[in-house]
Amino acid sequence: MKKLFGKFILGLSKVLNKIFGATINGLSYIVNLLSNIAVLLVLAGVVLLALSSFLLPVIITILLFHPAFWIIIFVFFIVPFLGKKFISFLRYFNYSLCEYLNDYGNFLIGNNSGFSSFKEYKRKYEDAQEEQRQREREERQRREQEEWERRFNAFNEYFSSQGSYYGNYNGNYNGNYNGNYNGYYQNTGGASYDPYSDFKNKFENACKVLEFDSYDIDFYQVKLQYRKLAKKYHPDLNRDTDTTEKFQEINSAFEFLTEENIRRYNQMKR
DSSP states (O other): OHHHHHHHHHHHHHHHHHHHHHHHHHHHHHHHHHHHHHHHHHHHHHHHHHHTGGGHHHHHHHHHTOHHHHHHHIIIIIHHHHHHHHHHHHHHHHHHHHHHHHHHHHHHHTSOSOOOOTTHHHHHHHHHHHHHHHHHHHHHHHHHHHHHHHHHHHHHHHHHHTTOBOOSSSOOOBSSHHHHHHHHHHHHTOOSOOHHHHHHHHHHHHHHHTTOSSSOOOHHHHHHHHHHHHHHHOTTTOOSSOOHHHHHHHHHHHHHOOHHHHHHHHHHHO
C-alpha cells in the first residue's frame, strides 16, 4: 500500500509539472507579446508627439482623461510587469512542489532514504537559479573573451602585415605606427577604433563602477567589492530608491573584471 501511494505521488508530480509548465509557457508568451506591443506603442507615441509637438498639451490632456488610455497602460504595461512576477513565483512553486512530491514518492517506494521539508526546496530552487545564472555569466564571459581576442588579433595582424606591430597586450609601438594606424582605418573602412584603448577604458570604467580607488586590483578584491555593492544596491534589499540600473552596472562590471582581463590589463601597462 505504501509503495502504491508512492507511485501515485510520483504520477501526481509529473502531471502537476506538465500543468505548471504549460501554464508558465502560455503566460510567458502572452507577457512577451504584450511587452512587444508596449514597445511599439511607445515608439508610435514618440513619433506622434514629435509630429504634432505644438499640440502636445492638448494631446496629453485628452489622453489623461480618456478611459481607453488607462486601459492601454494597464494591459500593455502593468499586466506584463505583474505577469513576470507571477511567472517567477509559478516557476519557484512548480520546482518546490514537484521536487518535494518526487522525493516523497521515491521515499515511499524505497528509492530514497529520506526527503526534505517543503521549505528546504525554496533554498534548493534559489541554489539552482544561482547555478543557472553562473553558467550564463560564464558563457557571456567566454563569448566576450573570444570577441576581444578576435579584435586584438585583427588589429595586430594588420600592423604585422605593414611591417609594424602593435605588441601583444602591452601597447608598445614598433615602426611607423601613426602612418600604418591611419592606413588601418582607411583599408578597413571603419571609424577610428583601437581595441587596446577600448579595452583599457572599459577596464578602468568597470573599476570605477565597483568604486576602486586604483586599477591595481586582483580578482579576490573584485569578488569582495562586488558582494558589498550588490548587497547595497540590490533592488529587493533597497526599496527606498530605484537601484535597478545601478545594480545592472555593478553586475556588468563584475562580469568584465575576470582574472583573464585583469591579467591582460596588467600586461598592457608594462
